[in-house]
Amino acid sequence: MTIADPAGAALASLTGARALVARTSTAERVADAVRNEVVEGRLRPGGRLPEQALSHALGVSRNTVREALSQLVAERVLVREPNRGVFVAVPDAEAVRDVYRARLLIEPAAVREGERADDPEAVGRLRAAVREGREAAARDDWPGVAGANQHFHRALVGLAGSARLDQQMGLLLAEMRLVFHRMTSVREFHEPYLDGNDAITRLVESGERERAAAEVASYLRTAEAQILAAFANL
Amino acid sequence: MTIADPAGAALASLTGARALVARTSTAERVADAVRNEVVEGRLRPGGRLPEQALSHALGVSRNTVREALSQLVAERVLVREPNRGVFVAVPDAEAVRDVYRARLLIEPAAVREGERADDPEAVGRLRAAVREGREAAARDDWPGVAGANQHFHRALVGLAGSARLDQQMGLLLAEMRLVFHRMTSVREFHEPYLDGNDAITRLVESGERERAAAEVASYLRTAEAQILAAFANL
DNA sequence: GCGTAAGAATTGCTCAACAATTCAGCAAGA
């Protein structure tokens, strides 16, 4: 890379842009559309997704629909029952316990030992999620608060600095959204965490990672108990 | 469920066997076959997997192959390049670091806080993996030692008692097998861990979870450094 | 009311086709 080749550096910096050039495949877009319908709650847990209906509704072939559905089954957003079809997953109490066992391991550890726990950018995402939640609450947008809450926990795991962990947490949180759809009173559930998240963020910002991790664990345990209680009388 | 209905209990206990009866779908079996070829090293990292060739070789339609390949792409075993095809993943140094960031968070935490860390069955799996490794070493079966090593780390995560975490670790370990295929000297790499795994298992068995977790973290860091060093001069 | 057997609908999978894209090779031009 010499001065005689001034474009070299610029070209090298473009290699990463390949992903932007290649537009997403149809199957991927179908998967995104269906996933959205599910996590937004427009498709109820337990609801059925007939291939032909989707094919017609989205204007793509049944094979493409099939490919998209398989992907969502792998993500645990949908469940496939052989020869019967795919359904929106209906998480049960055991699923909740399982997810929280995983979260209780990952999230506090990410706060306590995360390599990026003092990286201003990563910590800034915590702060941003807190602000997002407060703003949503200010305009009585409780689904918005719920979304901000998810962003907060995503940011917590982001402190670990592992893309694979981030992705896994995305799946766990998508599953949690299904859980919330089985519950009433979204507001009562999410509102108390506004202050909690703020407190955790402050602890992280001031470097008190051990205490922050303990807070995270405590909040997770509280949330799990609350959800399981709501499931019990259902 | 009365005495007048003696088959009731037996029948009820079979409901879980449905997954066994409903034999796996063709796409799933294709995915298993290809995944095996990859993790066993018969398909080299970077190697290409043309759909038509697979379709012909396995005697299934191209659409079914496609479904299987998509699944494996989601598992990070394969990589899809739009309009070019799917290739066996070639993990780079950054992938190694990412995987170890995740493992360093999950595995020590599972040992330290896992709900099943004193469940004899879960701990027994650790002991079994250690024995498996020693037996493989005794007959100079170094791929066997590598496999036992993976079983050991799987068992470590099993202490957490979360199916979702178990699954995630399965993916991470599959990716690690791809990493090993880029390295020579399987023996030199895996042999030292026979004693280490034994030591960790003893610590878990005697309830010294904090020390066991520290050992796990230490061994993971050593392994990562070793792999990255091997990658450096490649 | 209850089991049951035809009939309809859906899934799992295959086959064939076609446009779009990539790629190797080659020829023309600077």
Added chain:
DNA sequence: TCTTGCTGAATTGTTGAGCAATTCTTACGC
């Protein structure tokens, strides 16, 4: 020599039709 442009072959992405197997529905007979 190196780059550019073109052409043809191969592969992917997607579609559509079709069929056996399974499940669901419904109407029937007892």
